[in-house]
Amino acid sequence: MSSVILQVALNGLFSGITYAMVTTGFFLTYRSARFFDLSYAGLLSIGAYTTYTLIHTVDAPTTIAVLTGAIAASTCGVGLELGAYRLLRSRGATGFVRLLGSLGVMIIAFNVLSILFGDAAVLAIADSPTSIPVGPARITGVRLVTLALAFGLLPLCLWLVRRSRWGLQQKAIFEDLELAKGVGVVEQTITLVGVALGAGIGALGSSLLAVEGSIKPGLGFDLILPALLATTAGGFRRLEGPILCAMAVGFSEQVFGWFVGIAWQEVLVASLLVMVLLASRRTALSTRKGRG
């Protein structure tokens, strides 16, 4: 029994860390773009499939494949920002219009991937991954690397958002765009960097998933839902909130799946999102009221 509990806990930790990376990317993207950019889900899938393609077709080393996946997603994010969203902002498009545009991009991304790779789930590495014992439970090498990477990357992101010049300028834009521009903050550059970083960090999470297990075109959407829940509950003013919420969601999902069944895991995230949105306009760890 204790081995099962420990295994569920380890699985929960891995899920939580993956969601935390995706959530961090979404947080950076939202704070830069200032609307719920659903095309982020498409970028996550693009990152994962780039990693899969490199491993599956040219036997690329895992590290290179994962980094390339992140760079591919980041590049696509920059392309979207330069080619579509910047144009929409310059025309005074509301968040509503930009959200619809990003919906179109998400649909295109998923269906292009479906044409190229099919709808069935695919495995980048056919052989079973080597697992390392942790007491009575086991953890794969990829998951250990993911945990190590996240424990280095997430604090770096926290520093970036709270202490770096770029982070402070991004916060200024997010809080009051006109005032920020008035004091010399270059909105376009800050937004571009935010979108690139956000897509890259999020795609690191999805690319590591591609190495660890099977993926399908809609993977990005499966990952963005916990990110939406985490940012809704945690808020967009401090990164700590969404990260902690994402980890809690990942852990809860595994525990819920253990008790009720894996098929009902997604019901948990969707239900929690409905409840969080209905229950409160004030987020868990934000210092000011949410924008509703």
Added chain:
Amino acid sequence: MEYVLHIAIMISVYVILAISLDLLVGHTGLLSVAHGAFFGVGAYTAALLSTRGTSLFPLDVLAALTASALLSLVVSVASLQLRGERFVLLTLAFQLLLVKVATNWIGLTGGPGGIYRIPAPSLMGWTIDTPLKFTLLASSLVVLSYFAVSRIVHSPYGRVLRAIREDEEYTAALGKNPRRFKFEIVMVSSVLAALAGVIYAHYMTYIAPNDFDLGVSLLVIAMVIIGGAGSLWGPIVGATALVLLPELLRFVGLAGPLAANIRQIVYGGLLLVLMLLRPRGLLGRDGFGR
């Protein structure tokens, strides 16, 4: 001939979905991604009643509308306190939740396998069991739905909805209660979507959860946006065009699973291009989204 009637029936179903969603999107400014879910609620209610009880069309319709109205309370309550993107998020979560429940609650819905052998409905002793009869029924319901929506849109009630879309606070300052109007219009919209679901379930005789998933909601949104939100004929044109599109793709040699993906890519591309060039859509009247 049966092929043409099939297209006519599907156009009718999606026209009802599109004009009902336009009440929310075009006239009230509430973007809902849960329309597929309400469509499914109507279909499943009709299917369950028909396969486990009697297949009386009025009873199916009444039960479906009631079920949809009750479930729409979640979204209606959300419309009172959430705006903009957060409302969209809630409808997205609600849509996913209902589809997941339908997929996993095997005892009630049949799970991924769905419900099959849905019997033909009967209306005052008249059994509707041929494509021609379904076409007549669906067309009649389209006319009724259009009439109902037209009455709403052209009435003072409709003017208040559009005022809420433009500026909710200003509308409240004029003495109207935007919360009440939003609450009611969400319910009306969901009820009409459920009506389309009843027709769909009886005509197809087989339904499964992925017939009402997020893709369907996005398709209906695309119909409204492309046709032109906020106009009566825009969603009708959008629904007709996007139902006919796969048939046109068939003529250029694109059939099978590739056609479905290309169709989706066309929808997505049209959405993006329209947002860039003409957010009001093809026939939209107002400055939607600006």
